[in-house]
Amino acid sequence: MSLILLNKPCGVIxxxxxxxxxxxxxxxxxxxxxxxxxxxxxxxxxLLILTDEGKIQxxxxxxxxxxxxxxxxxxEGEMTDAALSQLESGVILKDGKTLPAKAKKINExxxxxxxxxxxxxxxxxxxxxxLTITEGKNRQVRRMTAAVGFPTLRxxxxxxxxxxxxxxxxxxxxxxxxxPQLEKQANAIKLLGTTRHRRSNHSTxxxxxxxxxxxxx
Numbered sequence: 001m002s003l004i005l006l007n008k009p010c011g012v013i014x015x016x017x018x019x020x021x022x023x024x025x026x027x028x029x030x031x032x033x034x035x036x037x038x039x040x041x042x043x044x045x046x047l048l049i050l051t052d053e054g055k056i057q058x059x060x061x062x063x064x065x066x067x068x069x070x071x072x073x074x075x076e077g078e079m080t081d082a083a084l085s086q087l088e089s090g091v092i093l094k095d096g097k098t099l100p101a102k103a104k105k106i107n108e109x110x111x112x113x114x115x116x117x118x119x120x121x122x123x124x125x126x127x128x129x130x131l132t133i134t135e136g137k138n139r140q141v142r143r144m145t146a147a148v149g150f151p152t153l154r155x156x157x158x159x160x161x162x163x164x165x166x167x168x169x170x171x172x173x174x175x176x177x178x179x180p181q182l183e184k185q186a187n188a189i190k191l192l193g194t195t196r197h198r199r200s201n202h203s204t205x206x207x208x209x210x211x212x213x214x215x216x217x
Contacts, residue, residue: 004050007168014039046157059186074154102132
C-alpha cells in the first residue's frame with residue numbers, strides 16, 4: 001500500500017475526471033488506481049493525499065477519525081486575539097457549531113506566489129493565521145474566519161496528521177509507503193465496523209401482531 005502526497009495548486013479540482021472550467025488531478029498524477037482521501041476546494045491550495053487502498057482512504061477522510069488538518073490562512077484585516085479565541089472555542093455556522101480548534105497568528109509563510117494572485121487593496125491590510133481543525137464541513141475554514149470578521153483571501157492546507165507539503169512545490173507529488181501505524185488504525189476501524197454489522201444481524205425482531213400490522217384508524 002502506498003500514499004501520494006500532492007501539493008495541489010489553486011484552480012485544480014480534487015478529482016480525475018475532466019472539468020469544463022478547472023484542471024483535474026489527471027494533469028498531475030500519472031500513477032493509476034489512486035484516489036483522493038478527502039478533498040480540497042478548487043480555490044484552495046496545499047496537501048491532498050491519495051491512496052490505493054479503500055480502508056486507508058476511509059481512515060484519512062472520515063470526520064469521525066479526527067485526522068487533524070492544519071491550514072495557513074491569509075485573511076483580510078489584522079487578525080485579533082479575540083477572533084483567534086473565538087476560532088479556538090468554536091464558531092456557530094449554519095450547519096452547527098464547530099469543534100474546538102487551535103488558532104494562532106503567524107508571519108507570512110515563505111511560500112510560492114499564488115496563480116491567480118490574491119486581490120490587493122492598499123487601504124486594507126492582510127494577515128496570516130494558522131488554524132488546526134479535526135472536522136470536514138464544507139468550506140469550513142473560510143466560513144469560520146468570515147464568521148469572526150476576517151474573510152479568507154488565501155487558504156493553504158499545510159498538513160493532515162503527520163503528513164505535510166514540506167519539499168513540494170505546487171503541482172509536485174511524492175509517493176511513500178503507507179506508515180504501519182496508519183495501516184493498524186485503518187484495520188482497527190474496519191474490524192470495528194464488521195463487529196457492529198454482525199451484532200445488528202442478531203438483533204431481536206419486533207413481532208407483528210395478528211391482522212398484518214396495519215395502522216389503526
